[in-house]
Amino acid sequence: MERTAFSPASCFSLLALVLLGTRFVQGFIFWGGATRRLIYNFHEVNGADVAVKLDFESAKFVANKLTHALPGTLWIQSPLEWTLQYPDLIIASVWIWTLAELAVGLGLILGLATRLAALVSIGLNVSLMLIFGWMGSTCLDEWTMAVSGLAMSSAVFLAGGGTWSLDNLIGRSGWAERNGWTAWVFSGPLPVGSVRTAALVLAAVAVVFTVGSYHLLFGAVVSPQHARVSFHSHDIALSKAAVAADGAVTFDAYVDAGPDTGAAYVIAARLVDASGTTVAAWDGAVLAALPTTAIRNVYPYVWASHFKTERVGFSGQTGARATITLPPPEGATAEGAPHELILEAIDGTTWKAKVVP
Known part of the structure; x- marks a missing residue:
């Protein structure tokens, strides 16, 4: 040939x-x-x-x-x-x-x-x-x-x-x-x-x-499969939670995981003491009524990921960062010093942050 x-x-x-x-x-x-x-x-x-x-x-x-x-x-x-x-x-x-x-x-x-x-x-x-x-x-x-x-x-x-x-x-x-x-x-x-x-x-x-x-x-090469950052379920990282003299609560929130096609929905918030007893609470109606000044998004642009109020509670898109202020609660108990802030999602997921003295 x-x-x-x-x-x-x-x-x-x-x-x-x-x-x-x-x-x-x-x-x-x-x-x-x-x-x-x-x-x-x-x-x-x-x-x-x-x-x-x-x-x-x-x-x-x-x-x-x-x-x-x-x-x-x-x-x-x-x-x-x-x-x-x-x-x-x-x-x-x-x-x-x-x-x-x-x-x-x-x-x-x-x-x-x-x-x-x-x-x-x-x-x-x-x-x-x-x-x-x-x-x-x-x-x-x-x-x-x-x-x-x-x-x-x-x-x-x-x-x-x-x-x-x-x-x-x-x-x-x-x-x-x-x-x-x-x-x-x-x-x-x-x-x-x-x-x-x-x-x-x-x-x-x-x-x-x-x-x-x-x-x-x-993962799934030399370790079990695990997502470094989950694209399937939202997570909100909470930090710098502090309680003012009048009972208002300020904290930083960052949606650091989850699909970009949806948002994390928060329908309730509460403060608990060291024993886990609730000392203050905010329901979905109170969170939905937060004024625009209570949510200060790090990226204010109209196209950026934001935290915003909803018909019930508030939501945050993936990547959203904000400083959020909750108003002084009604009916707060006088017993127990606030120890931890807990946010509850619509699906029952909770996110927590220690209260800064």
């Missing part, structure tokens, strides 16, 4: 052809994310069409996803919280991310600066994992997207764009051949030794990224 001799150029062209669908899919994912904000989600506001996902004053502003994701972010929670304190920085970050997604999406779909686009895609997928990897009620949605995206982008980076790419047209000009570095940005053959090394490094990164993030977020 006669063997076909492959040149380096033909090998890379074949690899790129094999990955053509992969390149397109990964590109379309980012293209779709950017265009949903830039092109396809305009609503009429005061007689003008506005891209609501990029409108800071809209409840649908895309940064709302950041406040929902904060409780489970890996290692970068503090920088994100700092960013969310400055509206101009939030807007700039959203636009930079959107334009990066647009450029990467177009680059991969069209095969323009394919390797650079794939490299940036790797960075975007790592960022998505750090921020959103813990979220997803079915099939570990965000984690699956991020690890798959990193592996796909790594393969496209190694193969380049091949014949079916704008890079191929650029390569015909001869300019790319005269500048060796261009192959690492656009497409075309790379030194075999460099490809072997890059392939092993990227494979190792993909394995560590996949197994390591899975273990950090969900």
Whole structure:
């Protein structure tokens, strides 16, 4: 049987052809994310069409996803919280991310600066994992997207764009051949030794990224399965509970777990003494009647996660932080010093905090 001799150029062209669908899919994912904000989600506001996902004053502003994701972010929670304190920085970050997604999406779909686009895609997928990897009620949605995206982008980076790419047209000009570095940005053959090394490094990164993030977020690698931060049930972390001279109670609350599609609903609160006896209580009607000044949300933006009053009690979305003040209770007992604050959820779940003397 006669063997076909492959040149380096033909090998890379074949690899790129094999990955053509992969390149397109990964590109379309980012293209779709950017265009949903830039092109396809305009609503009429005061007689003008506005891209609501990029409108800071809209409840649908895309940064709302950041406040929902904060409780489970890996290692970068503090920088994100700092960013969310400055509206101009939030807007700039959203636009930079959107334009990066647009450029990467177009680059991969069209095969323009394919390797650079794939490299940036790797960075975007790592960022998505750090921020959103813990979220997803079915099939570990965000984690699956991020690890798959990193592996796909790594393969496209190694193969380049091949014949079916704008890079191929650029390569015909001869300019790319005269500048060796261009192959690492656009497409075309790379030194075999460099490809072997890059392939092993990227494979190792993909394995560590996949197994390591899975273990950090969900266990089930060298430990029993457990969620680092639960996406299935809400939790409210309480702190700095203090009782004023008139009996009013102030505390900090943070919804640090749970699905972003719902909220934690609090229908009752009480103070108990060291023996567990209730010394003051607030029912759902009292909590629902709290004035707006009694709930001071850390993130006041219309699109951010908030604590707010409901028909019965009050609620907090995932990621909401607030300082809440309960009014002096009626019918409080004179016996026993307040020892602990307890909030009760609509499903019977309770959250507790020691009262600061």
